[in-house]
Amino acid sequence: MDVIAIDDPTDAQIRGWHEVLTAVHAAGPAGDPAPDPGHTARGLRGAEPGSRRRLWAVADGDRLAGVAAVRLPGESGAGRPGEVDIQVRPPLRRRGIGGLLLAAAADGLRADGRTSVIAQVLAGTPAVPFLESHGFECVLSLRGMVLHVADVPPDLPARLLADGPAGYRLVRWRGVVPDEHAAALARAKHAMADFAEYEGEPWDARRVRETEEVVAERGDDLYTVAALSGDVVAGFTEVVVPHGAAGRAAQYDTAVVPEHRGRRIGIWVKAAMLQWLVADRPDVREIETDNSGDNAHMLAVNEELGFRVERESMEYQAAVAALPAR
Ligand SMILES: CC(C)(COP(=O)(O)OP(=O)(O)OC[C@H]1O[C@@H](n2cnc3c(N)ncnc32)[C@H](O)[C@@H]1OP(=O)(O)O)[C@@H](O)C(=O)NCCC(=O)NCCS
Structure with a gap:
């Protein structure tokens, strides 16, 4: 052959x-x-x-x-x-x-x-x-963890949202990042680059936009929730709802920049995302995510939200x- x-x-x-x-x-x-x-x-x-x-x-x-x-x-x-x-x-x-x-x-x-x-x-x-x-x-x-949206206790996202840290506010957008947040999002992505050792190129607003445009060109929908401290993106989470297979959405990056860690910002942005998807995308029944087996903190956040291990890769x-x- x-x-x-x-x-x-x-x-x-x-x-x-x-x-x-x-x-x-x-x-x-x-x-x-x-x-x-x-x-x-x-x-x-x-x-x-x-x-x-x-x-x-x-x-x-x-x-x-x-x-x-x-x-x-x-x-x-x-x-x-x-x-x-x-x-x-x-x-x-x-x-x-x-x-x-x-x-x-x-x-x-x-x-x-x-x-x-x-x-x-x-x-x-x-x-x-x-x-x-x-x-x-x-x-x-x-x-690889999966959250079955129907299994989420109805009051859980609202409860976690109400527990949000003082001094931060949430913003959200669908698709490519609005200009006003592009540079701040790039800085936050840069701060999590330690987890993505192969993505060595520095993150800037152009790279953030290009990456997001790829998702849009595939026909997929990107949802982003960010926690701001002033104009600084302290943490963010991204979910992609794939075109043609909306039943299962995919968690993309979630990160909290080092100086803002330890204030439950990670679970806060993820709870806001969950509440948004439940309201905006009833067609999303599951959300999947991959976490490094040694990222204990992110695994704990996901477990608290109801994600369960589905597969190891x-x-x-x-x-x-x-x-x-x-
Ligand atoms: C992984 C995969 C591509 C292997 O294809 P394949 O045509 O069976 O591979 P080969 O025949 O060239 O196997 C070469 C050697 O790999 C090892 N190997 C392959 N499959 C194996 C198995 N099921 N159990 C044990 N050894 C295995 C053996 O040493 C084999 O040599 P041998 O048959 O002389 O013992 C195929 O199983 C597959 O498509 N899996 C699903 C997709 C996937 O996971 N892809 C991997 C991403 S890179």
């Missing part, structure tokens, strides 16, 4: 790619929402600003057996790792297709001057022995030089 590079995916290739994702999802752990065809198409046609994407597939007759995508953040040769994602149809596994796709992806990473690569996988799935057999090591464990990393070549 040959690996083909897909530079400019055709409609048929996008359909074929989506069929692979659907087949992998059907055999995967229960509970994850099914992939959305529009989402797949948008993801394959356009990379996010500030990053490029390379795609490969292995054909099996007139359909695809497996697919691989690599995200290349920043410039070529940038110190940041590439990100690989490989998916093989369940009945065609253990025949070396995943290995072929990884070798193709490794060539692409080398050609782009990358020295390291990361992959996110679910604990307890074949991806773990697959990556470990290729020299990847686990560098981070993440706890891990981030694996390898040196590109150690990966197989084609």
